Amino acid sequence: MMAMKGFTRRFKPLEILTEEQVGEIHRATLAVLWETGVTFHSERALKDLEKNGCKVDYDLKRARFPEYLVEEAIHRCSSSYRVKARDPKNDLVIGGDTVYFRNFPGMQTVDLDTWEPRDPTRQEYNDLITVLDALPNLHAISPYPYYGYEGVPPVMRIPEGVAIKIRNSTKVQMTGNASDSDQFNIKMVKATGGEAILMAAGSAPLTWYDDQIRATYRAMEVGFPMYILQGTISGATGPATVVGSVVVNLAEQLSLIVLVQLLTPGMRVAIASDTYPQNMKSGVPGFGRIGCALTKAVENQMARSYGIPTRDSASGPVSSKKSDFQTGYEKALNALVSALAGANLILIHGSLYGEITAHPLQAILDDDIAGMVGRFIEGVTVSDETLAVDLINEVGPIPGHYLNTAHTREWWKKEQFVPRAADSLAYPEWKKTGKKGALDYAKERMEEILATHKPTPLTPGQEEEIERILKEAREYYRNKDLISDEEWAVYMKSLESLNYPYG
Amino acid sequence: MSTEILENLKKAVMEYDHEGAATLARKAVEEKVDPLEALNALTVAVRQVGDGFGRGELWLPDLIGAAETMMSVMPILDEEIERKGAKRQSLGTVAIGTVYGDIHTIGKTMVATLLMAEGFTVHDLGINVTAETFVEAVKKYKVDILAMSALMTTTAPEQRKVISALKEKGIRDKVKIMVGGGGITQKFADEIGADGYDPTAPGAAKLARTLVGK
Structure with missing residues (x-):
């Protein structure tokens, strides 16, 4: 069966740990899981864990994990699996040597003149997803990626975003959850075919809150894959050392993996972490620093030793606020290391500062980085044809050349990756065409995509179903008193627009 | 003697030394140093670390380390302040x-x-x-x-x-x-x-x- 091709790493992954060190980190993780354990703010989870062999302290809400359970759970994880998309040609086969790229969310958009954040309009949200759908080196779409648009009350931001993603793209999407929104997300995805990658996000250090556990049980029930996300900040919510933070992360991730593999053996999971070094000046994470890649290189190697795929965000959030040099190096360096280190899903497109801002223009620029990194990991083919000895002998020394050979015509496009939004002109042409740079090309490409790319539409029946589920969600939260009268009035007015939901 | 204890208390805070600070706080109580003055010495030390942070010479772990060292010895001084019937000044x-x-x-x-x-x-x-x-x-x-x-x-x-x-x-x-x-x-x-x-x-x-x- 066809699936999204992505990139294939054709050489051994980067290993920054020796085999002994992998063992040491694993044993350290097992020690934490047994000696301290992990807090679960969920009676249900604690009971299920206890029933299956964990030691539970209900006062502390703490479960401690014996080694054999952890090993068994790791053993039950699938090392490679398919995730179904709305359009089967966009299915993903996650794991092994395959590398996919995905965007990273930003709560808001940025103004391209002032670079200040602001809420996107519904049109801008649709535009972002349309661009992501069009980009060739982007294989899946993130949770959110904007947190709603102007006029949407907070509790409806995730469901409205899921609907926009379904309406504007046939690529697999991941969905976040808050206030139990995953129940509506799942319904919408099921109504349109395919699957979503669900998410449970823990809280470092060593804690799972109840809403994330409820989402985990719902994921087990529906049978969609689930990414186990932890966001340890080294020096703040985890030890300042790279491997110490990895131990905290792995303990948290494996604790939930034990729960899901006990109850639903073989459930498709991935180890996902948003681990960054703490910025010791501002108190926010040190996004984009090389410590991100260093941590992920260790995590990828650990996950590979477990046979569990990874989702890697080293190149997702950056510290820069603009689409500039700093954003470029923060993303490119981290993405390249992650790809070399064997990450299966690399997060890069669209994001600017932290998880605060994202923009389709940045996604277009990042698509070139993804393409470059992807091309690199595909490596080289060594064969009679690529060695081209016959051809070299035939062409001989100067005045011989290769531009006119069939071999060149056949091979150059396979061998080269050509960036789309980069300045590659010589000076005379560059001057003549207005001295354009990468941002100018990216703007042109964005306009072109928005004018020409038409995502596969939903059927009228599917449209109706999405709208029905959204209506159900709106009423659910309204009845729960989570949308105020004031918010409701603004919200309802925004839905009255003639162009709803596509403008 | 009192001055020496107060100076050492400041130093302990600036070196993030919980144990040393606690020993000194107890010593201050034994030697009948005014607990409000001891408290003041701690605050001055934390402020100095804060100023160093502001100048970009010190970092968050320093700031938190100093503040927590101070907090860890507060109960010792608080007890003495209460015993003496004095009132610890709170900004609010x-x-x-x-x-x-x-x-x-x-x-x-x-x-x-x-x-x-x-x-x-x-x-x-x-x-x-x-x-x-x-x-x-x-x-x-x-x-x-x-x-x-x-x-x-x-x-x-x-x-x-x-x-x-x-x-x-x-x-x-x-x-x-x-x-x-x-x-x-x-x-x-x-x-x-x-x-x-x-x-x-x-x-x-x-x-x-x-x-x-x-």
Whole structure:
């Protein structure tokens, strides 16, 4: 069966740990899981864990994990699996040597003149997803990626975003959850075919809150894959050392993996972490620093030793606020290391500062980085044809050349990756065409995509179903008193627009 | 002798030495050093570390290390202050927490620690704090300042909800409200009618002093 091709790493992954060190980190993780354990703010989870062999302290809400359970759970994880998309040609086969790229969310958009954040309009949200759908080196779409648009009350931001993603793209999407929104997300995805990658996000250090556990049980029930996300900040919510933070992360991730593999053996999971070094000046994470890649290189190697795929965000959030040099190096360096280190899903497109801002223009620029990194990991083919000895002998020394050979015509496009939004002109042409740079090309490409790319539409029946589920969600939260009268009035007015939901 | 103990106390705070500071605090009590003066020495030391942070010479772990060293010996001095019938001067009472739906703790804890070190009495309500809990705390502790953190734009509106709840109970004007966190901007703080906002933890501690006029 066809699936999204992505990139294939054709050489051994980067290993920054020796085999002994992998063992040491694993044993350290097992020690934490047994000696301290992990807090679960969920009676249900604690009971299920206890029933299956964990030691539970209900006062502390703490479960401690014996080694054999952890090993068994790791053993039950699938090392490679398919995730179904709305359009089967966009299915993903996650794991092994395959590398996919995905965007990273930003709560808001940025103004391209002032670079200040602001809420996107519904049109801008649709535009972002349309661009992501069009980009060739982007294989899946993130949770959110904007947190709603102007006029949407907070509790409806995730469901409205899921609907926009379904309406504007046939690529697999991941969905976040808050206030139990995953129940509506799942319904919408099921109504349109395919699957979503669900998410449970823990809280470092060593804690799972109840809403994330409820989402985990719902994921087990529906049978969609689930990414186990932890966001340890080294020096703040985890030890300042790279491997110490990895131990905290792995303990948290494996604790939930034990729960899901006990109850639903073989459930498709991935180890996902948003681990960054703490910025010791501002108190926010040190996004984009090389410590991100260093941590992920260790995590990828650990996950590979477990046979569990990874989702890697080293190149997702950056510290820069603009689409500039700093954003470029923060993303490119981290993405390249992650790809070399064997990450299966690399997060890069669209994001600017932290998880605060994202923009389709940045996604277009990042698509070139993804393409470059992807091309690199595909490596080289060594064969009679690529060695081209016959051809070299035939062409001989100067005045011989290769531009006119069939071999060149056949091979150059396979061998080269050509960036789309980069300045590659010589000076005379560059001057003549207005001295354009990468941002100018990216703007042109964005306009072109928005004018020409038409995502596969939903059927009228599917449209109706999405709208029905959204209506159900709106009423659910309204009845729960989570949308105020004031918010409701603004919200309802925004839905009255003639162009709803596509403008 | 007293001067020497006070100088050593300062030094212990500036070296983040919990044990040393505790030993010195006990020694100060034994040698009948005025506990209010000892307390003052601790505050001065934390301020010096804060100034070093402001100049870019020291870092967050230094700031938190100094503040927590001070906090760890406070009970020893507090006990003595009480025994002597003296009154520890507090700049005011603060209730602080991260709003409902938000479990980000670091920024909130940084501010709480620095406020304590500044000389405020601080009630840390923790994370995922509902509007009702904030309102209850304002009443129960008779707070001067209510401080709320929200890291995400999805949870920021909770701050508005808390302010509305305080208004409903008719106690909004009895308390100064300061807000912060990644999801908050000055514009948002103004919109919801907060009394102050600062994007950094040391800035928040200074803001608190301004809000109580100290």
